Amino acid sequence: MAIHFRTTKLYPQAFQLNTPNSSYAFGISEQGLAVHFYYGARLHRNDLETLCSAENSPWFPAQPGQTLLDHVPLEFSGSGMADLRPAAVSVQWADGDNLVDFRYKSYKIITGKPALQGLPHVYIEKEEEAFTLVLTLADAKGLEADLYYTVFADSDALVRRAVLRNTGNQQVTLTRVMSASLDLPDNRMEMVHLHGSWAREFTLERLPVGHCEQRIGSFRGASGSQHNPFTAIVTPDCTETAGEAYGCSLVYSGNFCMETDVDAGDRLRLNVGLSDRAFRWPLAAGESFETPEAVLVYSNCGLGEMSRTYHKLYRSRVSRGYWRDRPRPVLLNTWEGVYFDFNREKLLNLAEAAAKEGIELFVIDDGWFGHRSDDTTSLGDWAPWEEKLGCALPELVRDVNQLGMDFGIWVEPEMVSPDSDLYRAHPDWALCRPGRPATLARTQLILDLSRKEVQEYVIDAMTKLFSCAPIAYVKWDMNRNMTEIGSFADRTASAGALAHRYMLGLYHILETLTSRFPKILFESCASGGGRFDAGMLYYMPQTWTSDDSDAVQRLDIQGGASLVYPPSMMSCHVSAVPNHQVGRSTPISTRWNVAVLGGGFGYELDMTKFGEEEAQTVKKQIEAYKNERSGLFNSSFYRLPAPEDMAAFQQISADGDRVVATCCRRLYHAKNGPYWLRLQGLDAQAEYRCVKTGRTVTGSVLMGHGVCLHLDTVDFASERMVFEKIK
Structure with a gap:
């Protein structure tokens, strides 16, 4: 058993909890205090006796009436x-x-x-x-x-x-x-x-x-x-x-x-x-x-x-359901390609271009519902804007499906626009402090999800939408934070308590909808990575990591996120250049090398504007990703040491047979000699073949000596090296 109990002289009850490589121990003193002993590398079972001895005790009880607990490590x-x-x-x-x-x-x-x-x-x-x-x-x-x-x-x-x-x-x-x-x-x-x-x-x-x-x-x-x-x-x-x-x-x-x-x-x-x-x-x-x-x-x-x-x-x-272990489809999201400016003809032209490139999932982002031609209106009114779409939503989904692609859609169900039928009917459903002015952010308010009737409205509206056509993917967004936290249903509740009740309400909504539509691929978003946490990953197997899709910025964003969250749960897109967030132009090879580090891979640009060369490049990128995604989806991930002007990452497939090392330069500086990138986590005795050069080298050499990088001597260059283990 991984949990051991002991009775000792100083501690009538003592506990040691073991994982494969760590131990956690504490005891109950004669005064009934839960006193912490140890958290660190794995201990032997009998080490608990030693931790409980007087000379190793973290606390020596003072005389009765003289005990302050400031120095006692408590549980x-x-x-x-x-x-x-x-x-x-x-x-x-x-x-x-x-x-x-x-x-x-x-x-x-x-x-x-x-x-x-x-x-x-x-x-x-x-x-x-x-x-x-x-x-x-x-x-x-x-x-x-x-x-x-x-x-x-x-x-x-x-x-x-x-x-x-x-x-x-x-x-x-x-x-x-x-x-x-x-x-x-x-x-x-x-x-x-x-x-x-x-x-x-x-x-x-x-x-x-x-x-x-x-x-x-x-x-x-x-x-x-x-x-x-x-x-x-x-x-x-x-x-x-x-x-x-x-x-x-x-x-x-x-x-x-x-x-x-x-x-x-x-x-x-x-x-x-x-x-x-x-x-x-x-x-x-x-x-x-x-x-x-x-x-x-x-x-x-x-x-x-x-x-x-x-x-x-x-x-x-933590991740659950149909998509937990399945590699994700390659998608095209319309947002940075057209923003709110689309109609039926433009959407179908985008879809036809995407299908030719090998895209598997076509996603319409914001602007398809109510009378929403900008971000000032219609949140809460989740009826498709048929005049703008040029048809009923099921008809548009059918047309996309006939091109060989699944259909996805953007929603922001937690929000309400003051200019909406929902707000005009239920202004008290907004999360705000009664009697106080409410701050608008992005011209919207937050629905009071602490209330059961509001939860049921969101569930019913989304159920109607997701049932009207074969919706395969949902991007669930949340674009503002809470201010003036209050509720018309409970005017005495504290802001902190209401915020927690809101979150419990949101979790109820997500549990209901993801159970009701188990094969929809849900992606969480909050103005990018504003709610990228393990709680959301329980309901949605991937999160839009950042609204910044610039490849250079994404090196730090995705690398930082990987400190705790799996890359397979990160949604990462190749976008147009100059980049819409920072204005930088990076090679499409670098944009792809960075984006395919994430499990939710796709494109976010206007594919109808491709020239022949760019179209062929993207088509080859998509083919390459499809060939690799099954093996690398649940790969082990390493952040490799690299010079300050570079970032380097490594993936090892679950079976250990495929290794991918990716190195990207931020800015080029004149320097003498090549740089050798040392890999990690390989089988030192095994041989690995470089797919690009055919050269065979042992794992010990790749880890101890490294592999020589041949990046172009320009800003934003990158190299992606693939090795196959020779059996």
Whole structure:
């Protein structure tokens, strides 16, 4: 069993949870405190006895009446007590009390992993895949916390969450509740996180962890492009291939926080969970509250191994359904080709050109419904604009299907335009604070998905749309964040609580629709990567990574996203040049080399404007992608060391037989001599044949000496090298 229990002199209950390559250990003191011992490389079973000994204990109890808990590494601390560091839980009791004193009550070990209700989560397909420890802590006044710890037979992930239950006879209001808290023994660490903005998502930043509270998070109603719900606490010597990394990813799509605090004794605490800004969640007697899951990964082989652990878990045990393991069709999205300016003739001309190139999926983006000729109108009115389309939508879908392509469509169901029939009929359905002016963004408001009737409207409208014709693909967009958060249905609810109820409503909608239409390929989008998180990946197997489709910008965006999310879940397109976001012109070979790193590959340009040479190039690109996609879809992904003016990535097929190394230059600088790119993760004893040159070389040479790059001496050049393992 992966979870071991011991009784020792200092700790009446002690637990050790093992993954294949890591261990997590804590014990219950005589005072009933859950005291953290260890999280790191795999321990032997008998090492738990050593961790519990007096000389190795992280806490020596002081005399009764003299105990402060500031220096005690706790599993899950409550507010207002002797631990003055940021707590995992803060409350307000009905009588004004704000203390939480969690003490041990019970535990149980479960074969398997209980599912969450109404929240996305890591799932299992067989009970023997996982073991779960449920530790129950209780406050004497009537608040209990069930802490869930799940480890897996074939993954180094540790999944944590908490369920708070009011077992008393008075209301208690939660003002802060974390999914997980982790106390580490020293502060000689650094924080890695992913920040950004629209068109600049997933910018990697690495900061020293200081003697202060450091915090990333979102209060935008979405996980956001400003800070992704992921962080890694790493040792200063941590690289892609060496050093220790403690990754933490939240399976949630709304307001969140991840914070560190270093105490006077140089001990580091990491808290991960829902944002506590304006958060008040009343719990009546007998009610409970369930947090999102936090997925922890420990690696002593650097950031690369941590990333690949997340990739495998999220590909196979967060992503679900028909498209989980299926390579995706090559698509053409109409947005950057025509924007809102289209009619039936233009669409069919685009579709005919796309079919000739080998496109498999034709996607109409914004502008097909209501009377929407720009972004100021019609959101919420999901009836096709037949006058603009020149026909009924089923007829247009039929015409596209007859060209040998599937049909996809863009929607933004969470939003409403003030200029819409829906808003005129139900202005109170907008998410806003009654009596206050509402801020428009992109000339739109957000629907109040905390309300059941609004959820049902969205479900019914989308069901009608998706049923009217054979819709094969849906791009689900969300183009603004929350402001003036309030509800006409509950005027006293806090902004933080409403934002969470909104997210629960959205998850209900997505669960209903993806279950009702299991073969539709759903793609998540939020002005690009503004809601690229594990929560959305539970419902939609791919996400539009960024509205910035420039190949050079995408090197950092996709590379940063790969720190936690699998490339197979990234949607990446070849777009026109000059690029519409940054104005840069890059070779179409480089645009393709970067875009095919993602599993959701396609084009976003006007193919009717191709000359003969460009048309032939794109046709060959599509043929090459189709030949490779099955083998590389679930490949292992490596971020390779490269000079500052380059970026390099490597993919190894699941069977190890095919290796692809991609290197792209940002700007050319005069320099002497070639550059040798060292590959990783190969079979050192095996021989590999370069498909381009026919040269055969051993894995040990490719990893130790490397392969010589022959990039053109110009800006934005790239090279893609394919190797086949010789059996």
